[in-house]
Amino acid sequence: xxxxxxxxxxxxxxxxxxxxxxxxxxxxxxxxxxxxxxxxxxxxxxxxxxxxxxxxxxxxxxxxxxxxxxxxxxxxxxxxxxxxxxxxxxxxxxxxxxxxxxxxxxxxxxxxxxxxxxxxxxxxxxxxxxxxxxxxxxxxxxxxxxxxxxxxxxxxxxxxxxxxxxxxxxxxxxxxxxxxxxxxxxxxxxxxxxxxxxxxxxxxxxxxxxxxxxxxxxxxxxxxxxxxxxxxxxxxxxxxxxxxxxxxxxxxxxxxxxxxxxxxxxxxxxxxxxxxxxxxxxxxxxxxxxxxx
Amino acid sequence: xxxxxxxxxxxxxxxxxxxxxxxxxxxxxxxxxxxxxxxxxxxxxxxxxxxxxxxxxxxxxxxxxxxxxxxxxxxxxxxxxxxxxxxxxxxxxxxxxxxxxxxxxxxxxxxxxxxxxxxxxxxxxxxxxxxxxxxxxxxxxxxxxxxxxxxxxxxxxxxxxxxxxxxxxxxxxxxxxxxxxxxxxxxxxxxxxxxxxxxxxxxxxxxxxxxxxxxxxxxxxxxxxxxxxxxxxxxxxxxxxxxxxxxxxxxxxxxxxxxxxxxxxxxxxxxxxxxxxxxxxxxxxxxxxxxxxxxxxxxxxxxxxxxxxxxxxxxxxxxxxxxxxxxxxxxxxxxxxxxxxxxxxxxxxxxxxxxxxxxxxxxxxxxxxxxxxxxxxxxxxxxxxxxxxxxxxxxxxxxxxxxxxxxxxxxxxxxxxxxxxxxxxxxxxxxxxxxx
Numbered sequence: 001x002x003x004x005x006x007x008x009x010x011x012x013x014x015x016x017x018x019x020x021x022x023x024x025x026x027x028x029x030x031x032x033x034x035x036x037x038x039x040x041x042x043x044x045x046x047x048x049x050x051x052x053x054x055x056x057x058x059x060x061x062x063x064x065x066x067x068x069x070x071x072x073x074x075x076x077x078x079x080x081x082x083x084x085x086x087x088x089x090x091x092x093x094x095x096x097x098x099x100x101x102x103x104x105x106x107x108x109x110x111x112x113x114x115x116x117x118x119x120x121x122x123x124x125x126x127x128x129x130x131x132x133x134x135x136x137x138x139x140x141x142x143x144x145x146x147x148x149x150x151x152x153x154x155x156x157x158x159x160x161x162x163x164x165x166x167x168x169x170x171x172x173x174x175x176x177x178x179x180x181x182x183x184x185x186x187x188x189x190x191x192x193x194x195x196x197x198x199x200x201x202x203x204x205x206x207x208x209x210x211x212x213x214x215x216x217x218x219x220x221x222x223x224x225x226x227x228x229x230x231x232x233x234x235x236x237x238x239x240x241x242x243x244x245x246x247x248x249x250x251x252x253x254x255x256x257x258x259x260x261x262x263x264x265x266x267x268x269x270x271x272x273x274x275x276x277x278x279x280x281x282x283x284x285x286x287x288x289x290x291x292x293x
Numbered sequence: 294x295x296x297x298x299x300x301x302x303x304x305x306x307x308x309x310x311x312x313x314x315x316x317x318x319x320x321x322x323x324x325x326x327x328x329x330x331x332x333x334x335x336x337x338x339x340x341x342x343x344x345x346x347x348x349x350x351x352x353x354x355x356x357x358x359x360x361x362x363x364x365x366x367x368x369x370x371x372x373x374x375x376x377x378x379x380x381x382x383x384x385x386x387x388x389x390x391x392x393x394x395x396x397x398x399x400x401x402x403x404x405x406x407x408x409x410x411x412x413x414x415x416x417x418x419x420x421x422x423x424x425x426x427x428x429x430x431x432x433x434x435x436x437x438x439x440x441x442x443x444x445x446x447x448x449x450x451x452x453x454x455x456x457x458x459x460x461x462x463x464x465x466x467x468x469x470x471x472x473x474x475x476x477x478x479x480x481x482x483x484x485x486x487x488x489x490x491x492x493x494x495x496x497x498x499x500x501x502x503x504x505x506x507x508x509x510x511x512x513x514x515x516x517x518x519x520x521x522x523x524x525x526x527x528x529x530x531x532x533x534x535x536x537x538x539x540x541x542x543x544x545x546x547x548x549x550x551x552x553x554x555x556x557x558x559x560x561x562x563x564x565x566x567x568x569x570x571x572x573x574x575x576x577x578x579x580x581x582x583x584x585x586x587x588x589x590x591x592x593x594x595x596x597x598x599x600x601x602x603x604x605x606x607x608x609x610x611x612x613x614x615x616x617x618x619x620x621x622x623x624x625x626x627x628x629x630x631x632x633x634x635x636x637x638x639x640x641x642x643x644x645x646x647x648x649x650x651x652x653x654x655x656x657x658x659x660x661x662x663x664x665x666x667x668x669x670x671x672x673x674x675x676x677x678x679x680x681x682x683x684x685x686x687x688x689x690x691x692x693x694x695x696x697x698x699x700x701x702x703x704x705x706x707x708x709x710x711x712x713x714x715x716x717x718x719x720x721x722x723x724x725x726x727x728x729x
Contacts, residue, residue, distance in 0.1 A: 046367050
């Protein structure tokens with residue numbers, strides 16, 4: 001039998017929702033509408049003169065080969081960040097869940113990186129891997145591996161992926177840990193009695209039961225990689241070498257805030273918005289079918 | 294009265310003393326470390342020299358950041374009075390007519406004598422509108438010079454008193470340094486500025502048409518000439534053999550020279566203060582290397598650094614304070630002291646002569662390199678480079694050159710690409726600003 005609470009008042013639900021709607025309106029819909037508006041304009045840096053140019057900003061983007069190339073860069077970056085971020089934090093969460101002694105200390109340490117600002121995370125990793133002065137770069141050099149993210153695009157991409165993943169692990173970890181702790185112990189114990197080893201118990205019981213969490217994190221991580229990583233890129237590589245780590249959102253930031261091309265930057269953010277909406281729809285339509293709630 | 298209570302009373306008096314009705318003038322700048330101290334001292338000395346105005350210097354991040362901050366502040370109606378803008382932002386500021394007040398007008402309104410002719414022509418010309426009005430106040434102008442580590446030269450069996458003057462000599466010196474175990478013989482700061490922009494003026498070849506953009510918005514890039522290709526190809530070869538080591542964009546290479554890791558560097562003359570204070574070795578300054586077989590080389594180098602812009606929409610009284618401050622900073626004595634301290638150029642001829650007379654150049658060999666590279670008769674190809682969307686063009690230069698150093702593109706491919714991508718931006722800038 002289904003239990004359902006019915007609000008008879010016409011206005012009470014709206015009043016209760018009002019604060020949340022106001023927050024979404026001010027912090028999401030308003031800026032999004034602004035971006036849409038600006039993407040159809042060209043203005044000088046100080047906003048003294050504004051011209052309506054229709055779709056010219058978008059046409060300029062399609063003409064720019066390097067912009068099209070950055071879709072590919074973004075795909076590699078986002079997939080790497082999401083896959084690495086989710087799998088590493090899942091492993092850590094599984095271990096942290098099994099630990100008996102000092103669990104709190106491990107958990108606290110794992111949550112710390114989330115408190116670090118993205119730009120600082122970028123600089124931290126940059127220091128460790130700086131050719132000729134970085135600790136890690138030096139160690140690699142001793143082992144005969146020439147690390148140089150200033151000129152090697154693969155190295156640079158690895159660096160920013162590591163920094164972005166490191167920053168996001170805590171968030172993923174928290175959700176996985178909560179997910180693991182909500183799995184009924186009786187199921188695991190029953191399986192253990194039936195002779196299933198930990199590895200098997202993980203794949204047949206834990207992983208499927210975690211799938212809502214994993215799916216949620218997949219969406220969140222993709223959005224994170226698309227939108228929240230420009231500070232890491234800016235601090236660590238500035239998009240270089242060449243344009244090898246210039247992901248879409250970095251160019252939005254660069255064109256808008258450094259080069260002061262507001263129209264072009266707004267057009268790019270509209271493109272980005274469309275991509276993320278499309279990706280999320282795809283995820284909900286196709287990936288979600290495999291999720292057991 | 295014991296000592297403590299005396300101090301307390303003195304302190305109280307100081308606090309109670311009515312803060313005179315001083316006009317505060319906000320000055321946003323991007324100077325850090327030794328140059329930041331210099332800016333603060335200038336403000337302090339000016340504030341002490343009179344009582345009507347108070348200059349408040351505020352560090353607002355690196356050049357692009359402070360410019361962005363000022364744009365946002367201007368839109369919100371609380372821009373600073375004075376904004377330090379790097380040379381790359383000059384064309385953008387010039388195009389924003391309603392946002393700024395020309396310096397020449399500020400000085401005239403305040404009743405100060407202001408003679409643009411007092412400034413070194415390569416400097417004044419850069420900040421002057423085509424109609425002859427000086428728009429911004431030349432402040433920290435620098436140019437590109439060559440620094441080398443004399444101790445490293447000595448250790449490698451090179452003559453420490455004789456800097457390599459041509460690129461072939463640089464390559465030879467680098468090879469000797471490398472043979473002596475030096476891991477980074479040569480590095481480069483501000484690669485686009487030193488190796489393409491200043492390089493062009495130094496060899497009297499065009500960087501862009503229309504006098505490198507000074508003569509009109511329809512300028513187009515010319516950096517894929519045979520000479521440019523030859524030079525970048527030469528550097529690419531040096532990079533391949535470990536003679537030139539790339540250390541990053543902007544001035545990221547500078548610390549590697551100060552630390553002694555890299556033995557030679559081409560970068561801004563404004564780097565001098567840092568080297569002088571922090572380098573633990575003997576160092577030398579020399580003019581930018583050139584190719585001796587190019588007719589007309591060496592010509593002169595182009596300016597970098599920044600100028601001070603006055604933002605629109607302030608009170609007349611405040612503008613008087615700005616003018617008084619500019620008048621103070623442009624006096625030959627202050628100019629000369631600043632030049633000696635920072636390595637930035639003396640922007641007036643009088644300041645240069647005063648510095649020369651003081652014997653500073655004789656005592657500090659090499660400090661006259663930068664002014665001497667600038668105080669020359671300029672040509673249309675060497676007067677300066679002022680392009681629209683310059684910030685992005687600089688980044689394009691970085692991106693393409695990195696691909697050459699990384700071996701992904703040939704010099705010709707990269708320079709062709711700079712021209713193509715740069716021209717698209719120039720066309721867009723021309724279009725945006727014609728309408729207005």
